[in-house]
Amino acid sequence: xxxxxxxxxxxxxxxxxxxxxxxxxxxxxxxxxxxxxxxxxxxxxxxxxxxxxxxxxxxxxxxxxxxxxxxxxxxxxxxxxxxxxxxxxxxxxxxxxxxxxxxxxxxxxxxxxxxxxxxxxxxxxxxxxxxxxxxxxxxxxxxxxxxxxxxxxxxxxxxxxxxxxxxxx
Amino acid sequence: xxxxxxxxxxxxxxxxxxxxxxxxxxxxxxxxxxxxxxxxxxxxxxxxxxxxxxxxxxxxxxxxxxxxxxxxxxxxxxxxxxxxxxxxxxxxxxxxxxxxxxxxxxxxxxxxxxxxxxx
Numbered sequence: 001x002x003x004x005x006x007x008x009x010x011x012x013x014x015x016x017x018x019x020x021x022x023x024x025x026x027x028x029x030x031x032x033x034x035x036x037x038x039x040x041x042x043x044x045x046x047x048x049x050x051x052x053x054x055x056x057x058x059x060x061x062x063x064x065x066x067x068x069x070x071x072x073x074x075x076x077x078x079x080x081x082x083x084x085x086x087x088x089x090x091x092x093x094x095x096x097x098x099x100x101x102x103x104x105x106x107x108x109x110x111x112x113x114x115x116x117x118x119x120x121x122x123x124x125x126x127x128x129x130x131x132x133x134x135x136x137x138x139x140x141x142x143x144x145x146x147x148x149x150x151x152x153x154x155x156x157x158x159x160x161x162x163x164x165x166x167x168x169x
Numbered sequence: 170x171x172x173x174x175x176x177x178x179x180x181x182x183x184x185x186x187x188x189x190x191x192x193x194x195x196x197x198x199x200x201x202x203x204x205x206x207x208x209x210x211x212x213x214x215x216x217x218x219x220x221x222x223x224x225x226x227x228x229x230x231x232x233x234x235x236x237x238x239x240x241x242x243x244x245x246x247x248x249x250x251x252x253x254x255x256x257x258x259x260x261x262x263x264x265x266x267x268x269x270x271x272x273x274x275x276x277x278x279x280x281x282x283x284x285x286x287x288x
Contacts, residue, residue, distance in 0.1 A: 003204035003244045005192035008257050012276045013269075017192065024198025028239035029179035031200075037234055043182065047170045048210070067265035092266040094210035095259060102216035111213070111222050111231070120230070133170060137268045141172045149176030156182060163183040163233060167212045168170035168190075 034162050043125045043161035044080065045152065047133035048099060048106035051076040051089030057131040059092035065092075071141035072133035075152055079125040080109045092168040093134050094169050106167050125159035133169050171197035178239075185233040187212050187225065191242050202242040207249050207259035209269045214247070221247065 006014040033040070049059050059072040078087070087103045089096040099106045107128055116123040129152045137143050156164060171193050173231065178200045188194055189212065191204035205225060207220045214221035225247060232243045249256055266271070 001244070001246075003191055003206040005204075007206055007253060008189065008208040008260060010257070010261070012273060014250050014279075015280060016276060020196070022196040024196065024240070026198065028198040028200055029175050029182050029184045030239040031178050033183045033233060035189045037230055045173065045177070047173070047195075065267050068271050091264060096209055096210070098216045098260075102233070104219070104222050105211050105213050105216055107270065108213055108222060108226055111226050113220065114223070115226065115230075120227070131170075131173065134266070134268075137272070145172055145176050149173050150180060152173075153177045153180035153182060156177070157180070161182060163185070164177050165185045165229060166170055166174050166234075167288070168185055168186070168188050169210045 001015045001146075024039055035123050037120050038119055039123060040162040041122050041160045042112055043129070043156035043159070043164040044107055044109065044112065044128040044167070045156075045164055046107045046128070046129040046167045046169070048094070048167070049089050049096075049132035050078060050099065050103070050107055050130040051088055051090065052078050052082065053086050055086075058088065059094050061090045061132075064134070069137050071139075072132050072140075073135060073148055074131075075148050076130045078107065078128045080113075080126060080128050081139035082109060082128075091132055091134070091169060099169075106169055108165070108167070112165075123158055125161045127155070127159060129155070176231045183233060185229045187229050191244070193253045194242055195240075198238045198240060200241070201232050201236040203232050204242055205245045205247055207247070208251075208256045210260050211249075215250070229232055 173182045194202040
């Protein structure tokens with residue numbers, strides 16, 4: 001059965017999304033997997049609004065409350081050996097209880113470490129990167145595409161990443 | 170997030186996106202996607218269900234390894250073990266987001282007008 005994108009959306013938001021007509025910009029980028037998975041180092045990127053508690057600041061949800069059509073486009077850096085208690089979240093569009101109890105549902109650091117220990121992948125980069133998914137209304141992803149996305153790509157490559165697992169919230 | 174998949178892929182990283190919204194992956198054009206029918210904020214499964222999380226991640230790795238053309242979307246067979254009505258409620262924030270507080274009354278009015286036009 002194909003996944004129903006609207007199953008867990010409130011009816012109003014689903015009705016609005018269904019009115020959107022958009023075609024992908026072609027070509028869709030493509031980088032072949034450079035080697036078999038057991039040799040691959042993984043980067044992790046989420047848009048769950050996670051950040052490293054007491055080390056980096058939260059996303060700017062205070063401004064979003066003042067200016068609801070704006071969303072913080074910056075990113076946060078999280079060590080992949082982070083402990084659960086060191087993970088915090090600032091995201092006004094999801095209930096954060098789940099990820100605050102288990103980071104792996106949005107940033108699977110511990111699951112990837114297990115898969116590396118079993119030899120399925122080589123390992124993780126030293127840091128993961130976190131965005132906050134709400135990019136305003138209507139959404140404006142220019143800063144992601146032109147500034148922050150390329151910065152994260154360069155950091156991941158400098159840390160030895162071959163591939164990236166992306167997990168939106 | 171689909172645009173970030175494109176950005177990272179264009180920078181030379183092979184990406185796999187796991188998402189509950191393949192709708193956007195298709196519209197924006199993502200290199201490789203695993204679609205999961207899970208509530209928002211729970212992309213890889215239920216908290217502390219390490220077995221399910223690992224299963225989803227291994228499905229994602231399989232897509233990363235086997236996809237041969239950009240725009241590949243594979244639908245995961247995983248199901249969410251909570252009834253839809255409760256799951257729909259529990260992923261949402263306790264207080265509606267600022268934009269939803271502003272837009273909800275406007276959408277409702279738009280939909281009312283559409284219904285009136287149809288009558």
